Amino acid sequence: MRTKTLIRKELVEQWRTRRLWVLCAVFVFFGLLAPITAKLTPDLLRWLAETTPGVVFQLPPPSAADVVSQYIKNLAQSLPLVVLLVAMGAVSGEKERGTLPMVLAKPISRGAFLGAKFLGLALALALALGLCMVSAYYYSLLLFNGPEPGGFVLMNLLAGLYLLVVLALAFLASTLAASTVMAGVLAFGLWALLLILGALPRIGRASPTALLSWAGRLGVGLPGEGEWLALGVSVAILGAALVGAWLHFRRQEL
Amino acid sequence: MAGLAIECRGLTKRYGAVMALDGLNLEVPRRVVFGFLGPNGAGKTTTMKILVGLIAPTAGEARIAGRLVSREDPTVRRSVGYLPEEPAFYGWMTPREYLAFVGGLVGLSGPEARRRADELLELVDLREAARRRIGGFSRGMRQRLGIAQALVGRPEVLLLDEPSSALDPLGRRDVLALIDRLAEETTVFMSTHILADVERVCQQVAIIAQGRLLAQAGKEDLRQRYAAPVFEIETAAEAPGLAERLCSLPWTERVVQEGNLLRLMARDASRAREELPTVLGTLGGNLVRYEQVLPTLEDVFVRLLEIQ
Structure with missing residues (x-):
């Protein structure tokens, strides 16, 4: 009952404060942007070539693969920033506003409080990503006959796991930091570390960023080995971030 | 328990x-x-x-x-x-x-x-x-x-x-x-x-x-246990030097002045009751009233903090 009350409050809060609307709108925007960009880029380049003497562009006709490529780029670069912005104030914001003492003075455990907060954010992320996926797929269907649906869904599941890792890191930062600004800086730092590790030759294969290249391959129906190590590491980072947040928060003096 | x-x-x-x-x-x-x-x-x-x-x-x-x-x-x-x-x-x-x-x-x-x-x-x-x-x-x-x-x-x-x-x-x-x-x-x-x-x-x-x-x-217990007996002295106009004079008396613990009202905390209530009328007699027509009052919690609070 108590945990249900906390989860319900998180969801209602996201709805009423319009955080959920904004999150969904931004995700849908980037979802729609992928097929539109794939469709318009050759036209733009052709126009550029026509207006610039001596420039010739030779481009293959755009396809669903271009949509997937653009979509993955958005998921890798822009949407994690949105996730960081949404999650960085989850706990630190409550600390700053002073709303925590009255809630935590009730007969609820700190673990239940954190769990409900994370679950609320994860559900919002799932909804936003779902809408992003549907909008991108629908427009791809209209413009390019769409990518193969099974692969596209699997691609989104893997990308969703990547975003969930980013969310968990931002949530950890929000629990550790005393202010939302500090949480934002820390969360961005953790994400940057993830990107740096992902760019390293050997370690990169085990980094959550490797999930995105796997997701991209699945999206265009390319065969290839799965990045199972990256999947395992991602789940481990996710778990470690949540356990870390809980271990810190249960002893935090408020 | x-x-x-x-x-x-x-x-x-x-x-x-x-x-x-x-x-x-x-x-x-x-x-x-x-x-x-x-x-x-x-x-x-x-x-x-x-x-x-x-x-x-x-x-x-x-x-x-x-x-x-x-x-x-x-x-x-x-x-x-x-x-x-x-x-x-x-x-x-x-x-x-x-x-x-x-x-x-x-x-x-x-x-x-x-x-x-x-x-x-x-x-x-x-x-x-x-x-x-x-x-x-x-x-x-x-x-x-x-x-x-x-x-x-x-x-x-x-x-x-x-x-x-x-x-x-x-x-x-x-x-x-x-x-x-x-x-x-x-x-x-x-x-x-x-x-x-x-x-x-x-x-x-x-x-x-x-x-x-x-x-x-x-x-009430606290007042009785920790507060010194309190006398309030009210004058029609400010009485220069009165507070200092009261303070110098051996049975006075503390005097607090708020305008024309003085609150005297006594170490020895019976001596204060005996000797205060004589001291205040010098004020003549300037004296409006004096009486022993119940100590307030503030008296207790201040006294305890001073003792500490």
């Missing part, structure tokens, strides 16, 4: 080199309004926070309604309602929603929580604001809502941290009247540095300073 609402044994809290609580021992009986008095920084808020599990003591233990307080065990908090010094709410909620939310946290079902929310809105006189967002509430309304949220689970012990210190006179009057009414149902443990509030609503008082308990007793 089972009859105590709150019991602290050697409660200690250290922040680095700062000792916020220094082995505090406290026993609060049930069904009283208990004033927890002390100057700023005495350790009142720290004690409150330990009692609701927001911070952990460095040493010692605290019990509420016989159950050991622990941050890890939320069940003890079923017996406690808590109002922090500056209650902060989710501004996007209405007071009814907030109270129903708290109802869910204390284990009430949805309909029970909504019913309890309506009862409490009535009690704290916020029924007409039930559908307004808390974000637009005044300080006094927030304070009353804060008391209401502390009462949702019908707690055995209500902890109020400075419930009236930031309110205007009307807000203060309302909150104190509410506390007065609550004493019939629950134990109210109220920290404050406003002595007039304690005089008005509390039956028992503990005074702390620098994290240590200085005294604990019933209000």
Whole structure:
């Protein structure tokens, strides 16, 4: 009952404060942007070539693969920033506003409080990503006959796991930091570390960023080995971030 | 011991080199309004926070309604309602929603929580604001809502941290009247540095300073035990040098002057009664009145802090 009350409050809060609307709108925007960009880029380049003497562009006709490529780029670069912005104030914001003492003075455990907060954010992320996926797929269907649906869904599941890792890191930062600004800086730092590790030759294969290249391959129906190590590491980072947040928060003096 | 609402044994809290609580021992009986008095920084808020599990003591233990307080065990908090010094709410909620939310946290079902929310809105006189967002509430309304949220689970012990210190006179009057009414149902443990509030609503008082308990007793008991006999002397016009003259007398402990009114705390009441008329006789027509009055809690408070 108590945990249900906390989860319900998180969801209602996201709805009423319009955080959920904004999150969904931004995700849908980037979802729609992928097929539109794939469709318009050759036209733009052709126009550029026509207006610039001596420039010739030779481009293959755009396809669903271009949509997937653009979509993955958005998921890798822009949407994690949105996730960081949404999650960085989850706990630190409550600390700053002073709303925590009255809630935590009730007969609820700190673990239940954190769990409900994370679950609320994860559900919002799932909804936003779902809408992003549907909008991108629908427009791809209209413009390019769409990518193969099974692969596209699997691609989104893997990308969703990547975003969930980013969310968990931002949530950890929000629990550790005393202010939302500090949480934002820390969360961005953790994400940057993830990107740096992902760019390293050997370690990169085990980094959550490797999930995105796997997701991209699945999206265009390319065969290839799965990045199972990256999947395992991602789940481990996710778990470690949540356990870390809980271990810190249960002893935090408020 | 089972009859105590709150019991602290050697409660200690250290922040680095700062000792916020220094082995505090406290026993609060049930069904009283208990004033927890002390100057700023005495350790009142720290004690409150330990009692609701927001911070952990460095040493010692605290019990509420016989159950050991622990941050890890939320069940003890079923017996406690808590109002922090500056209650902060989710501004996007209405007071009814907030109270129903708290109802869910204390284990009430949805309909029970909504019913309890309506009862409490009535009690704290916020029924007409039930559908307004808390974000637009005044300080006094927030304070009353804060008391209401502390009462949702019908707690055995209500902890109020400075419930009236930031309110205007009307807000203060309302909150104190509410506390007065609550004493019939629950134990109210109220920290404050406003002595007039304690005089008005509390039956028992503990005074702390620098994290240590200085005294604990019933209000009257405290006056008798710790306050020096007090004489009030009123003059028609200011009497230059009178305060200094009274201060120099061997049986005078302290003289406080507020305009034409002097309060004399005597070390020896019988000598003061004998000799004061002679001293005041020199004032002639300037003397309006002099009388022995009951010492106030402020007299006790100041005296204890001076002794300490």
